[in-house]
Amino acid sequence: MALAQPAGRTLAAAVADLRRGWEQRSLWGHLGWQDIRQRYRRSVLGPVWITISMAVTAVALGVLYSGLFDIDLALFLPHVLVGFIVWAFISGCIAEGSEVFIANEGLIKHLPSPLSVHVYRLVWRQTLFFLHNLIVYLVMLFIYPQDLKWTAIAVVPAFALLALNGAWVALTVGVITTRFRDILPITQSVVQLMFFLTPIVWVYDELVNSPNPDVAARARLAEFNPFLHFVEIVRRPLLGQDQLWRHWAVVLVITAVGWALTMLVLRRYRSRVSYWV
Template identity: 40%
Template sequence: MINAADAAKGRLTTVWNDLLEGLRHRELWLFLGWRDVRRHYQRSVLGPLWLTLSMGIMVAGLGVLYSQIFKMDIAEYLPFLAIGFIMWGFIGGTITASCSVFSGAAGSIRQIRLPLSVYVYQFVWSQLIAFGHNFIIYIIIAVLFGINPGFQVLLLLPALVLMALNGMFCAMILGPLCARFRDIPMIIASIIQVAFFMTPIIWSASQIPERAVFVNINPFYHFIEIARDPLLGQTGSLTNWLVCIGITIVMGILALTFFSRFRSRIAYWA
Protein backbone atom coordinates (compact mmCIF):
# COMPACT_ATOMS: atom_id res chain seq x y z
CA MET A 1 0.00 0.00 0.00
CA ILE A 2 1.09 3.58 -0.67
CA ASN A 3 1.38 5.58 2.53
CA ALA A 4 0.29 9.21 2.89
CA ALA A 5 3.81 10.59 2.62
CA ASP A 6 4.47 8.81 -0.68
CA ALA A 7 1.10 9.92 -2.03
CA ALA A 8 1.81 13.56 -1.11
CA LYS A 9 5.26 13.34 -2.69
CA GLY A 10 3.74 11.91 -5.85
CA ARG A 11 1.20 14.73 -6.06
CA LEU A 12 3.92 17.36 -5.59
CA THR A 13 5.95 15.75 -8.37
CA THR A 14 2.90 15.86 -10.64
CA VAL A 15 2.36 19.55 -9.90
CA TRP A 16 6.02 20.35 -10.51
CA ASN A 17 5.90 18.55 -13.85
CA ASP A 18 2.70 20.43 -14.67
CA LEU A 19 4.43 23.78 -13.99
CA LEU A 20 7.42 22.84 -16.13
CA GLU A 21 5.22 21.56 -18.96
CA GLY A 22 3.19 24.77 -18.79
CA LEU A 23 6.37 26.81 -19.30
CA ARG A 24 7.04 24.85 -22.47
CA HIS A 25 3.69 26.10 -23.81
CA ARG A 26 4.75 29.74 -23.33
CA GLU A 27 3.85 30.74 -26.90
CA LEU A 28 0.29 29.62 -26.20
CA TRP A 29 -0.25 31.41 -22.90
CA LEU A 30 1.58 34.54 -24.06
CA PHE A 31 -0.88 34.76 -26.96
CA LEU A 32 -3.91 33.92 -24.82
CA GLY A 33 -2.97 36.45 -22.14
CA TRP A 34 -2.72 39.23 -24.70
CA ARG A 35 -5.98 38.10 -26.28
CA ASP A 36 -7.74 38.26 -22.90
CA VAL A 37 -6.80 41.92 -22.47
CA ARG A 38 -7.87 42.83 -26.01
CA ARG A 39 -11.14 40.91 -25.74
CA HIS A 40 -12.40 43.19 -22.97
CA TYR A 41 -12.08 46.21 -25.27
CA GLN A 42 -13.20 44.86 -28.63
CA ARG A 43 -14.51 47.46 -31.09
CA SER A 44 -13.30 50.37 -28.93
CA VAL A 45 -11.04 53.03 -30.40
CA LEU A 46 -8.45 53.11 -27.61
CA GLY A 47 -8.63 49.42 -26.77
CA PRO A 48 -6.73 48.46 -23.58
CA LEU A 49 -5.61 52.08 -23.20
CA TRP A 50 -9.03 52.68 -21.64
CA LEU A 51 -7.44 51.07 -18.56
CA THR A 52 -4.86 53.85 -18.53
CA LEU A 53 -7.33 56.63 -19.25
CA SER A 54 -9.81 55.67 -16.52
CA MET A 55 -7.10 55.28 -13.89
CA GLY A 56 -5.39 58.49 -15.02
CA ILE A 57 -8.59 60.49 -14.61
CA MET A 58 -9.13 59.03 -11.14
CA VAL A 59 -5.55 59.74 -10.05
CA ALA A 60 -5.71 63.32 -11.32
CA GLY A 61 -9.03 64.02 -9.61
CA LEU A 62 -8.13 62.44 -6.28
CA GLY A 63 -4.64 63.95 -6.41
CA VAL A 64 -5.98 67.48 -6.60
CA LEU A 65 -8.62 66.83 -3.93
CA TYR A 66 -6.55 65.00 -1.33
CA SER A 67 -3.48 67.19 -1.74
CA GLN A 68 -5.71 69.99 -0.48
CA ILE A 69 -7.23 67.91 2.30
CA PHE A 70 -3.83 66.71 3.55
CA LYS A 71 -2.23 70.14 2.95
CA MET A 72 0.50 68.60 0.79
CA ASP A 73 2.31 69.92 -2.27
CA ILE A 74 0.66 68.33 -5.30
CA ALA A 75 4.09 67.78 -6.88
CA GLU A 76 4.90 65.51 -3.93
CA TYR A 77 1.49 63.94 -3.37
CA LEU A 78 0.40 63.18 -6.94
CA PRO A 79 3.35 60.86 -7.79
CA PHE A 80 2.88 59.13 -4.41
CA LEU A 81 -0.82 58.60 -5.12
CA ALA A 82 -0.34 57.57 -8.76
CA ILE A 83 2.21 54.88 -7.97
CA GLY A 84 0.03 53.60 -5.14
CA PHE A 85 -2.97 53.31 -7.46
CA ILE A 86 -0.94 51.62 -10.21
CA MET A 87 0.52 49.04 -7.84
CA TRP A 88 -2.80 48.44 -6.12
CA GLY A 89 -4.43 47.95 -9.50
CA PHE A 90 -1.94 45.18 -10.12
CA ILE A 91 -2.08 43.60 -6.66
CA GLY A 92 -5.79 43.93 -5.93
CA GLY A 93 -6.79 43.16 -9.50
CA THR A 94 -4.64 40.03 -9.53
CA ILE A 95 -6.13 38.68 -6.31
CA THR A 96 -9.71 39.37 -7.38
CA ALA A 97 -9.27 37.98 -10.89
CA SER A 98 -7.46 34.86 -9.64
CA CYS A 99 -10.83 33.61 -8.41
CA SER A 100 -11.95 32.93 -11.99
CA VAL A 101 -8.75 31.44 -13.41
CA PHE A 102 -10.23 27.95 -13.81
CA SER A 103 -13.97 28.62 -13.70
CA GLY A 104 -13.54 31.14 -16.54
CA ALA A 105 -11.70 28.54 -18.63
CA ALA A 106 -14.05 25.65 -17.84
CA GLY A 107 -14.79 24.86 -21.49
CA SER A 108 -11.13 24.64 -22.46
CA ILE A 109 -10.22 22.60 -19.38
CA ARG A 110 -12.87 19.99 -20.18
CA GLN A 111 -12.20 19.79 -23.91
CA ILE A 112 -8.45 20.31 -24.35
CA ARG A 113 -5.74 18.35 -22.62
CA LEU A 114 -3.26 20.98 -21.42
CA PRO A 115 -1.23 21.47 -18.25
CA LEU A 116 -3.42 23.41 -15.83
CA SER A 117 -0.49 25.73 -15.17
CA VAL A 118 -1.03 27.14 -18.68
CA TYR A 119 -4.14 28.91 -17.39
CA VAL A 120 -2.22 30.22 -14.39
CA TYR A 121 0.60 31.60 -16.55
CA GLN A 122 -1.93 33.07 -18.97
CA PHE A 123 -3.66 34.83 -16.10
CA VAL A 124 -0.48 36.30 -14.60
CA TRP A 125 0.71 37.45 -18.03
CA SER A 126 -2.58 39.25 -18.73
CA GLN A 127 -2.28 41.05 -15.38
CA LEU A 128 1.25 42.15 -16.24
CA ILE A 129 0.02 43.51 -19.58
CA ALA A 130 -2.66 45.53 -17.80
CA PHE A 131 -0.01 46.81 -15.38
CA GLY A 132 2.16 47.85 -18.32
CA HIS A 133 -0.67 49.96 -19.73
CA ASN A 134 -1.26 51.66 -16.38
CA PHE A 135 2.45 52.28 -15.91
CA ILE A 136 2.18 54.90 -18.66
CA ILE A 137 0.55 57.12 -16.00
CA TYR A 138 3.74 57.07 -13.92
CA ILE A 139 5.87 57.92 -16.97
CA ILE A 140 3.68 60.94 -17.74
CA ILE A 141 3.78 62.14 -14.13
CA ALA A 142 7.54 61.58 -13.90
CA VAL A 143 8.03 63.78 -16.98
CA LEU A 144 5.64 66.49 -15.74
CA PHE A 145 7.17 66.74 -12.27
CA GLY A 146 10.76 66.03 -13.22
CA ILE A 147 11.10 62.80 -11.22
CA ASN A 148 14.45 61.08 -11.76
CA PRO A 149 14.55 57.88 -9.69
CA GLY A 150 18.07 56.99 -10.85
CA PHE A 151 19.42 53.46 -10.64
CA GLN A 152 17.03 52.71 -7.78
CA VAL A 153 14.32 52.20 -10.38
CA LEU A 154 15.93 48.84 -11.19
CA LEU A 155 14.61 47.57 -7.85
CA LEU A 156 11.16 47.66 -9.43
CA LEU A 157 12.04 44.50 -11.37
CA PRO A 158 12.54 42.19 -8.34
CA ALA A 159 9.48 43.82 -6.76
CA LEU A 160 7.39 42.89 -9.80
CA VAL A 161 8.81 39.37 -9.76
CA LEU A 162 7.69 38.94 -6.15
CA MET A 163 4.23 40.31 -6.97
CA ALA A 164 3.88 38.10 -10.05
CA LEU A 165 4.92 35.02 -8.07
CA ASN A 166 2.38 35.79 -5.38
CA GLY A 167 -0.23 36.34 -8.07
CA MET A 168 0.55 32.90 -9.46
CA PHE A 169 0.34 31.36 -5.99
CA CYS A 170 -3.01 33.10 -5.36
CA ALA A 171 -4.33 31.64 -8.61
CA MET A 172 -3.20 28.17 -7.57
CA ILE A 173 -5.10 28.51 -4.28
CA LEU A 174 -8.10 30.72 -5.05
CA GLY A 175 -8.64 29.32 -8.55
CA PRO A 176 -9.62 25.80 -7.43
CA LEU A 177 -11.25 27.06 -4.21
CA CYS A 178 -13.51 29.54 -6.02
CA ALA A 179 -14.35 26.96 -8.69
CA ARG A 180 -15.65 24.72 -5.91
CA PHE A 181 -17.36 27.38 -3.78
CA ARG A 182 -18.87 30.14 -5.94
CA ASP A 183 -19.57 32.48 -2.99
CA ILE A 184 -15.88 32.98 -2.25
CA PRO A 185 -15.21 35.47 -5.13
CA MET A 186 -17.73 37.88 -3.59
CA ILE A 187 -16.05 37.51 -0.20
CA ILE A 188 -12.61 38.12 -1.72
CA ALA A 189 -13.87 41.21 -3.58
CA SER A 190 -15.25 42.65 -0.32
CA ILE A 191 -12.01 41.97 1.53
CA ILE A 192 -9.95 43.63 -1.22
CA GLN A 193 -12.22 46.67 -1.16
CA VAL A 194 -11.71 47.09 2.59
CA ALA A 195 -7.97 46.40 2.28
CA PHE A 196 -7.64 49.28 -0.20
CA PHE A 197 -8.68 51.81 2.44
CA MET A 198 -6.57 50.10 5.12
CA THR A 199 -3.42 50.32 2.97
CA PRO A 200 -1.32 53.51 2.59
CA ILE A 201 -2.33 54.40 -0.94
CA ILE A 202 -4.39 57.57 -0.58
CA TRP A 203 -2.80 58.33 2.79
CA SER A 204 0.78 57.94 3.93
CA ALA A 205 2.04 55.65 6.68
CA SER A 206 3.99 58.61 8.12
CA GLN A 207 0.69 60.28 8.95
CA ILE A 208 -0.02 57.71 11.70
CA PRO A 209 3.39 56.98 13.24
CA GLU A 210 1.85 56.13 16.60
CA ARG A 211 0.01 53.24 14.90
CA ALA A 212 3.03 51.74 13.15
CA VAL A 213 2.02 48.22 14.18
CA PHE A 214 -1.32 48.65 12.43
CA VAL A 215 0.51 49.47 9.19
CA ASN A 216 3.30 46.90 9.50
CA ILE A 217 0.96 43.93 9.91
CA ASN A 218 -0.67 44.82 6.57
CA PRO A 219 1.08 42.67 3.92
CA PHE A 220 -0.17 44.89 1.10
CA TYR A 221 1.71 47.84 2.59
CA HIS A 222 5.05 46.09 2.22
CA PHE A 223 4.43 45.12 -1.41
CA ILE A 224 3.31 48.65 -2.27
CA GLU A 225 6.42 50.10 -0.64
CA ILE A 226 8.99 47.90 -2.39
CA ALA A 227 7.57 49.11 -5.72
CA ARG A 228 6.77 52.72 -4.83
CA ASP A 229 10.11 53.60 -3.22
CA PRO A 230 12.25 52.71 -6.29
CA LEU A 231 9.98 54.77 -8.53
CA LEU A 232 10.47 57.76 -6.21
CA GLY A 233 14.25 57.35 -6.15
CA GLN A 234 14.49 55.42 -2.87
CA THR A 235 15.60 51.88 -2.07
CA GLY A 236 12.87 50.91 0.38
CA SER A 237 13.46 49.51 3.83
CA LEU A 238 15.04 46.13 4.47
CA THR A 239 11.99 45.22 6.55
CA ASN A 240 9.68 45.70 3.58
CA TRP A 241 11.82 43.45 1.38
CA LEU A 242 12.25 40.74 4.02
CA VAL A 243 8.51 40.65 4.75
CA CYS A 244 7.68 40.36 1.03
CA ILE A 245 10.24 37.59 0.51
CA GLY A 246 8.93 35.75 3.58
CA ILE A 247 5.32 36.04 2.38
CA THR A 248 6.34 34.76 -1.05
CA ILE A 249 8.02 31.68 0.43
CA VAL A 250 5.02 30.89 2.64
CA MET A 251 2.58 31.46 -0.21
CA GLY A 252 4.65 29.20 -2.46
CA ILE A 253 4.57 26.36 0.04
CA LEU A 254 0.83 26.77 0.60
CA ALA A 255 0.12 27.00 -3.12
CA LEU A 256 2.08 23.88 -4.04
CA THR A 257 0.50 21.92 -1.20
CA PHE A 258 -3.04 23.06 -1.97
CA PHE A 259 -2.74 22.73 -5.74
CA SER A 260 -1.24 19.27 -5.50
CA ARG A 261 -4.08 18.17 -3.23
CA PHE A 262 -6.97 19.42 -5.39
CA ARG A 263 -5.52 19.66 -8.89
CA SER A 264 -7.23 16.47 -10.07
CA ARG A 265 -10.66 17.84 -9.13
CA ILE A 266 -10.47 21.16 -10.96
CA ALA A 267 -11.96 19.76 -14.18
CA TYR A 268 -15.05 18.63 -12.23
CA TRP A 269 -15.41 21.86 -10.29
CA ALA A 270 -14.80 24.35 -13.13
Protein backbone atom coordinates (compact mmCIF):
# COMPACT_ATOMS: atom_id res chain seq x y z
CA MET A 1 0.00 0.00 0.00
CA ALA A 2 1.42 3.37 -1.03
CA LEU A 3 0.72 6.05 1.57
CA ALA A 4 -0.45 9.43 0.27
CA GLN A 5 1.22 11.48 2.97
CA PRO A 6 4.83 12.49 3.30
CA ALA A 7 6.45 11.26 6.49
CA GLY A 8 6.78 13.45 9.52
CA ARG A 9 4.48 15.03 12.12
CA THR A 10 5.88 18.53 11.83
CA LEU A 11 4.37 21.83 10.77
CA ALA A 12 6.74 21.92 7.81
CA ALA A 13 5.37 18.58 6.61
CA ALA A 14 1.81 19.87 6.91
CA VAL A 15 2.66 23.00 4.93
CA ALA A 16 4.45 20.86 2.35
CA ASP A 17 1.30 18.77 1.96
CA LEU A 18 -0.76 21.89 1.18
CA ARG A 19 1.88 23.23 -1.21
CA ARG A 20 2.35 19.95 -3.06
CA GLY A 21 -1.40 19.55 -3.32
CA TRP A 22 -1.73 23.00 -4.87
CA GLU A 23 1.01 22.22 -7.34
CA GLN A 24 -1.04 19.26 -8.58
CA ARG A 25 -3.80 21.55 -9.85
CA SER A 26 -4.08 19.64 -13.11
CA LEU A 27 -4.91 16.47 -11.16
CA TRP A 28 -7.60 17.75 -8.78
CA GLY A 29 -8.94 20.13 -11.42
CA HIS A 30 -9.50 17.23 -13.80
CA LEU A 31 -10.94 15.00 -11.05
CA GLY A 32 -13.34 17.71 -9.89
CA TRP A 33 -14.62 18.24 -13.43
CA GLN A 34 -14.97 14.49 -13.95
CA ASP A 35 -17.01 14.24 -10.74
CA ILE A 36 -19.63 16.50 -12.27
CA ARG A 37 -19.57 14.77 -15.64
CA GLN A 38 -19.86 11.34 -14.02
CA ARG A 39 -22.77 12.37 -11.83
CA TYR A 40 -24.75 13.63 -14.82
CA ARG A 41 -23.35 11.28 -17.47
CA ARG A 42 -26.75 10.18 -18.85
CA SER A 43 -28.52 13.49 -18.25
CA VAL A 44 -29.43 15.83 -21.11
CA LEU A 45 -29.15 19.03 -19.06
CA GLY A 46 -26.26 17.83 -16.91
CA PRO A 47 -25.27 20.09 -13.99
CA VAL A 48 -28.01 22.54 -14.98
CA TRP A 49 -30.34 20.26 -13.02
CA ILE A 50 -28.63 21.49 -9.86
CA THR A 51 -29.40 25.07 -10.84
CA ILE A 52 -33.00 24.25 -11.74
CA SER A 53 -33.58 22.39 -8.47
CA MET A 54 -32.07 25.20 -6.41
CA ALA A 55 -34.02 27.87 -8.34
CA VAL A 56 -37.36 26.10 -7.92
CA THR A 57 -36.81 25.63 -4.17
CA ALA A 58 -35.66 29.24 -3.69
CA VAL A 59 -38.55 30.70 -5.67
CA ALA A 60 -41.11 28.54 -3.87
CA LEU A 61 -39.79 29.49 -0.42
CA GLY A 62 -39.37 33.11 -1.50
CA VAL A 63 -43.00 33.39 -2.56
CA LEU A 64 -44.19 31.58 0.58
CA TYR A 65 -42.20 33.58 3.12
CA SER A 66 -42.79 36.83 1.26
CA GLY A 67 -46.49 36.38 1.96
CA LEU A 68 -45.93 35.23 5.55
CA PHE A 69 -43.64 38.15 6.41
CA ASP A 70 -45.59 40.63 4.25
CA ILE A 71 -42.45 41.73 2.36
CA ASP A 72 -42.45 42.94 -1.23
CA LEU A 73 -41.55 39.97 -3.46
CA ALA A 74 -39.29 42.17 -5.61
CA LEU A 75 -37.15 42.79 -2.52
CA PHE A 76 -37.46 39.42 -0.82
CA LEU A 77 -36.96 37.01 -3.72
CA PRO A 78 -33.49 38.33 -4.72
CA HIS A 79 -32.51 38.10 -1.05
CA VAL A 80 -33.57 34.44 -0.91
CA LEU A 81 -32.11 33.47 -4.29
CA VAL A 82 -28.65 34.85 -3.61
CA GLY A 83 -28.76 33.44 -0.08
CA PHE A 84 -29.49 29.98 -1.51
CA ILE A 85 -26.60 30.25 -3.96
CA VAL A 86 -24.13 31.14 -1.22
CA TRP A 87 -25.53 28.58 1.21
CA ALA A 88 -25.27 25.82 -1.39
CA PHE A 89 -21.51 26.40 -1.55
CA ILE A 90 -21.08 26.62 2.23
CA SER A 91 -23.19 23.57 3.03
CA GLY A 92 -21.58 21.59 0.21
CA CYS A 93 -18.07 22.21 1.57
CA ILE A 94 -19.12 21.19 5.09
CA ALA A 95 -21.31 18.20 4.24
CA GLU A 96 -18.98 16.71 1.62
CA GLY A 97 -15.92 17.78 3.60
CA SER A 98 -16.98 15.62 6.53
CA GLU A 99 -16.52 12.52 4.35
CA VAL A 100 -13.90 13.78 1.92
CA PHE A 101 -11.28 11.24 3.00
CA ILE A 102 -13.70 8.38 3.58
CA ALA A 103 -15.09 8.80 0.07
CA ASN A 104 -11.57 8.77 -1.39
CA GLU A 105 -10.33 5.72 0.52
CA GLY A 106 -9.05 3.96 -2.60
CA LEU A 107 -7.10 6.95 -3.88
CA ILE A 108 -5.60 7.70 -0.47
CA LYS A 109 -4.33 4.15 -0.07
CA HIS A 110 -3.02 3.61 -3.58
CA LEU A 111 -2.32 7.03 -5.14
CA PRO A 112 0.87 8.72 -3.84
CA SER A 113 -0.50 12.26 -3.62
CA PRO A 114 -0.93 14.77 -0.76
CA LEU A 115 -4.06 14.65 1.37
CA SER A 116 -4.87 18.22 0.40
CA VAL A 117 -5.47 17.12 -3.21
CA HIS A 118 -8.83 15.66 -2.15
CA VAL A 119 -9.83 18.87 -0.37
CA TYR A 120 -8.80 21.05 -3.32
CA ARG A 121 -10.83 18.74 -5.54
CA LEU A 122 -13.89 19.17 -3.31
CA VAL A 123 -13.63 22.97 -3.16
CA TRP A 124 -13.10 23.14 -6.93
CA ARG A 125 -16.18 20.98 -7.51
CA GLN A 126 -18.25 23.22 -5.25
CA THR A 127 -16.90 26.26 -7.07
CA LEU A 128 -18.13 24.84 -10.38
CA PHE A 129 -21.56 24.29 -8.83
CA PHE A 130 -21.50 27.88 -7.55
CA LEU A 131 -20.73 29.20 -11.03
CA HIS A 132 -23.57 27.11 -12.46
CA ASN A 133 -25.95 28.52 -9.86
CA LEU A 134 -24.99 32.07 -10.80
CA ILE A 135 -27.15 31.52 -13.89
CA VAL A 136 -30.14 31.97 -11.57
CA TYR A 137 -28.67 35.25 -10.34
CA LEU A 138 -28.23 36.55 -13.88
CA VAL A 139 -31.82 35.64 -14.76
CA MET A 140 -32.98 37.37 -11.60
CA LEU A 141 -31.20 40.58 -12.65
CA PHE A 142 -33.37 40.72 -15.77
CA ILE A 143 -36.58 40.21 -13.79
CA TYR A 144 -35.68 42.24 -10.71
CA PRO A 145 -32.88 44.68 -11.69
CA GLN A 146 -30.59 45.58 -8.78
CA ASP A 147 -28.91 48.90 -8.19
CA LEU A 148 -25.41 47.44 -8.45
CA LYS A 149 -22.46 49.62 -7.46
CA TRP A 150 -18.77 49.46 -8.20
CA THR A 151 -18.41 47.77 -4.80
CA ALA A 152 -19.98 44.67 -6.38
CA ILE A 153 -16.40 43.69 -7.26
CA ALA A 154 -16.04 42.84 -3.55
CA VAL A 155 -17.78 39.56 -4.34
CA VAL A 156 -14.47 38.27 -5.74
CA PRO A 157 -12.43 38.52 -2.51
CA ALA A 158 -15.55 37.52 -0.56
CA PHE A 159 -15.87 34.27 -2.48
CA ALA A 160 -12.12 33.69 -2.15
CA LEU A 161 -12.60 33.84 1.63
CA LEU A 162 -15.48 31.38 1.34
CA ALA A 163 -13.24 28.98 -0.55
CA LEU A 164 -10.41 29.37 1.97
CA ASN A 165 -12.75 28.59 4.83
CA GLY A 166 -14.33 25.72 2.93
CA ALA A 167 -10.86 24.21 2.58
CA TRP A 168 -9.91 24.38 6.25
CA VAL A 169 -13.33 23.13 7.37
CA ALA A 170 -13.09 20.15 4.98
CA LEU A 171 -9.58 19.35 6.17
CA THR A 172 -10.37 19.55 9.88
CA VAL A 173 -13.81 17.94 9.88
CA GLY A 174 -12.63 15.38 7.32
CA VAL A 175 -9.76 14.21 9.51
CA ILE A 176 -11.92 14.08 12.65
CA THR A 177 -14.75 12.23 10.89
CA THR A 178 -12.31 9.71 9.45
CA ARG A 179 -11.33 8.79 13.01
CA PHE A 180 -14.79 9.14 14.60
CA ARG A 181 -17.47 8.10 12.10
CA ASP A 182 -20.32 9.24 14.38
CA ILE A 183 -19.35 12.83 13.55
CA LEU A 184 -20.71 12.42 10.00
CA PRO A 185 -24.46 12.32 10.80
CA ILE A 186 -23.95 14.98 13.47
CA THR A 187 -22.35 17.29 10.93
CA GLN A 188 -25.18 16.78 8.45
CA SER A 189 -27.78 17.50 11.13
CA VAL A 190 -25.97 20.66 12.23
CA VAL A 191 -25.83 21.93 8.63
CA GLN A 192 -29.58 21.44 8.26
CA LEU A 193 -30.23 23.22 11.55
CA MET A 194 -27.98 26.16 10.69
CA PHE A 195 -29.89 26.73 7.45
CA PHE A 196 -32.91 27.83 9.48
CA LEU A 197 -30.81 29.84 11.95
CA THR A 198 -29.09 31.75 9.13
CA PRO A 199 -30.97 34.57 7.34
CA ILE A 200 -31.56 32.74 4.08
CA VAL A 201 -35.36 32.67 4.00
CA TRP A 202 -35.78 35.49 6.51
CA VAL A 203 -34.40 39.03 6.56
CA TYR A 204 -32.16 39.89 9.46
CA ASP A 205 -32.53 43.68 9.10
CA GLU A 206 -36.33 43.45 9.15
CA LEU A 207 -36.33 41.62 12.49
CA VAL A 208 -33.62 43.77 14.08
CA ASN A 209 -35.59 46.92 13.21
CA SER A 210 -38.86 45.41 14.43
CA PRO A 211 -40.99 47.73 16.60
CA ASN A 212 -41.27 44.83 19.04
CA PRO A 213 -38.19 45.15 21.30
CA ASP A 214 -38.28 41.48 22.26
CA VAL A 215 -38.18 40.39 18.61
CA ALA A 216 -35.35 42.85 17.87
CA ALA A 217 -33.35 41.62 20.87
CA ARG A 218 -33.69 37.97 19.87
CA ALA A 219 -32.84 38.80 16.26
CA ARG A 220 -29.54 40.35 17.33
CA LEU A 221 -28.48 36.94 18.62
CA ALA A 222 -28.00 36.03 14.95
CA GLU A 223 -24.78 38.06 15.07
CA PHE A 224 -23.29 35.12 16.97
CA ASN A 225 -24.03 32.86 14.02
CA PRO A 226 -20.82 32.80 11.93
CA PHE A 227 -22.72 31.74 8.81
CA LEU A 228 -24.55 35.06 8.84
CA HIS A 229 -21.31 36.92 8.17
CA PHE A 230 -20.14 34.55 5.44
CA VAL A 231 -23.45 34.84 3.59
CA GLU A 232 -23.60 38.62 3.91
CA ILE A 233 -20.13 39.41 2.53
CA VAL A 234 -21.18 37.74 -0.72
CA ARG A 235 -24.89 38.60 -0.83
CA ARG A 236 -24.67 42.31 -0.10
CA PRO A 237 -22.43 43.25 -3.07
CA LEU A 238 -24.49 41.04 -5.41
CA LEU A 239 -27.62 42.94 -4.37
CA GLY A 240 -26.02 46.38 -4.55
CA GLN A 241 -26.16 46.88 -0.79
CA ASP A 242 -23.60 48.76 1.28
CA GLN A 243 -20.85 46.75 2.89
CA LEU A 244 -20.90 46.26 6.65
CA TRP A 245 -17.31 45.88 7.67
CA ARG A 246 -18.12 43.96 10.85
CA HIS A 247 -19.03 41.01 8.61
CA TRP A 248 -15.61 41.13 6.98
CA ALA A 249 -13.87 41.47 10.36
CA VAL A 250 -15.62 38.38 11.72
CA VAL A 251 -14.88 36.36 8.58
CA LEU A 252 -11.20 37.32 8.61
CA VAL A 253 -10.85 36.36 12.28
CA ILE A 254 -12.57 33.00 11.69
CA THR A 255 -10.32 32.39 8.67
CA ALA A 256 -7.15 33.04 10.67
CA VAL A 257 -8.23 31.00 13.70
CA GLY A 258 -9.62 28.20 11.54
CA TRP A 259 -6.44 27.77 9.53
CA ALA A 260 -4.31 27.89 12.70
CA LEU A 261 -6.41 25.06 14.17
CA THR A 262 -6.29 23.15 10.88
CA MET A 263 -2.52 23.28 10.72
CA LEU A 264 -2.34 21.79 14.20
CA VAL A 265 -4.73 18.99 13.22
CA LEU A 266 -2.93 18.39 9.94
CA ARG A 267 0.47 18.29 11.61
CA ARG A 268 -0.60 15.83 14.27
CA TYR A 269 -2.98 13.49 12.42
CA ARG A 270 -2.21 13.81 8.70
CA SER A 271 -0.07 10.67 8.64
CA ARG A 272 -2.78 8.57 10.32
CA VAL A 273 -5.60 9.23 7.85
CA SER A 274 -4.51 6.46 5.45
CA TYR A 275 -4.85 3.95 8.30
CA TRP A 276 -8.15 5.32 9.60
CA VAL A 277 -9.95 5.13 6.26
